[in-house]
Amino acid sequence: MRIVLAPLEGVMDHTVRELLTGLGGYDLCITEFLRVSNNQLLPPRTFYQLAPELENNGFTPSGVPVRMQLLGSQPNTLAMNAQRAIELGSHGIDLNLGCPAKTVNKSKGGATLLKEPQLISDAVTAMRAVVPNDKTLSVKIRLGWDDPSCVHEIVDAIVQAGADEITIHARTKEDGYKADAIKWHYIAQVKERLAREDKHFSIIANGEIWTLADAINCRKVSSCDDLMIGRGALATPNLAAVIAGISDKMSWQGVVEMILNYRKVQVIGSKGHHYSSRAKQWLSQMRQSYPEANELFMPIRRIKKSDDMQVAIEGYLEALVTNKVSEWQRSLES
Known part of the structure; x- marks a missing residue:
């Protein structure tokens, strides 16, 4: 099982990634999102500002690979910037379809795309065309905008477009971050359905993982392959190491x-x-x-x-x- 550090916007910058990965337990970091729009190819300095690790072959000082996350809704713009990120040394590309922030959603970014599976498919298809097959193309989603059953149509669009893995934050956009709204069992439903269709696809579970007990319960309920932790990593800085059995909780x-x-x-x-x-x-x-x-x-x-x-x-x-x-x-x- 891998443990992934979540891309909390405005929090998980490279300084926090350096500190947290230095405590052990992490297998991958996803950066805060890089917003792309207006058919613009961003200059290399913009990528380096968000992810200085690119100047270290895409690794944190402790050797954990970093994958850049893009946010946008224009397939061609996402594709050209994904290609540049790969050329600069990113360990794959992640597409943000989960951000619930109103300012992001109003500009047709993040979770608002969950209402448009065809646009999701177009975006992932365009990115897959430029991201080499030996580089992971991943997508981070929520269960849907307001209806968790929509997750199946969303996942199908992503899988059929050629992505390699999906992180599912097990709440809808309308759920926000309400603890009692977590729905890990929907991830299990996605896994079961893909298995019946003989589609072997990596699913990372995200949301309400604050302790080792939460991690164990999440894996049991969701049947996920891997875990992503975000706010729990801030609450307990060495949570990944605790989950991985490397160390006890920090004093x-x-x-x-x-x-x-x-x-x-x-x-x-x-x-x-x-x-x-x-x-x-x-x-x-x-x-x-x-x-x-x-x-x-x-x-x-x-x-x-x-x-x-x-x-x-x-x-x-x-x-x-x-x-x-x-x-x-x-x-x-x-």
């Missing part, structure tokens, strides 16, 4: 040390000024997995400057080691 002190290391990686990647907002964003997710995250998050939630954030977290780490967290909290409140 809270280890997590705080990693958050500080994140600043160093961001500065090297010329994104140090984003550290404050990203640290708060990350800690907010971690509260689901680490109760201690709240005692750090609450006192620093109003800090805006990245240098101030680094100093505050360094102070917290020292207080954590010396059992003086209460004193550190009072010092920030005063």
Whole structure:
């Protein structure tokens, strides 16, 4: 079983990919989406900005392959940019048909294409024509726009157009990210139907995988081949290694040390000024997995400057080691 790091837009940039894959367990990363439109072939620098790993033969520093994700609705435009990504060293191409963001959907991108299976087929066919057979062409979808039974028609369009694998986020677009709306059993239905038709096709399951128990349950219910984790990877940074049996869940002190290391990686990647907002964003997710995250998050939630954030977290780490967290909290409140 492979474990894939999800392409969370605005979160999983190359600095996060570097940190998370360095903890082990991942077999593949999918980048945030690169939007393509208006029959425009984007310049190489745009690809390198999104995926600096292309300058390392398409691998993260720890050796995990990176696959570029494209978002758009024009088959020819998707094809020409897919070809360029492959030429620059991407380990295959992924097509985003799952993004539920309103701004993306209004411009006919992401999940809105789920309502147009023929357009999906045209797009995948055009991309397959330029992506060599030895390079994986994958598609990330949801179960449908508002009706999960539509997943079968969507999958058929993708399979018949020549894609190699599909990641299914087991909710519809209208479901958003509601935990109780997860429908892993629909993935099992897709697998069973393809098997009856003698179509052997790789399916990656995505959605609501926060723990090892979730991963085991998802595989049992969905009959998937592989797993993709996204928000769960933010909540527990070494979740992939836990699922893979490589290590136990990180200690809270280890997590705080990693958050500080994140600043160093961001500065090297010329994104140090984003550290404050990203640290708060990350800690907010971690509260689901680490109760201690709240005692750090609450006192620093109003800090805006990245240098101030680094100093505050360094102070917290020292207080954590010396059992003086209460004193550190009072010092920030005063």
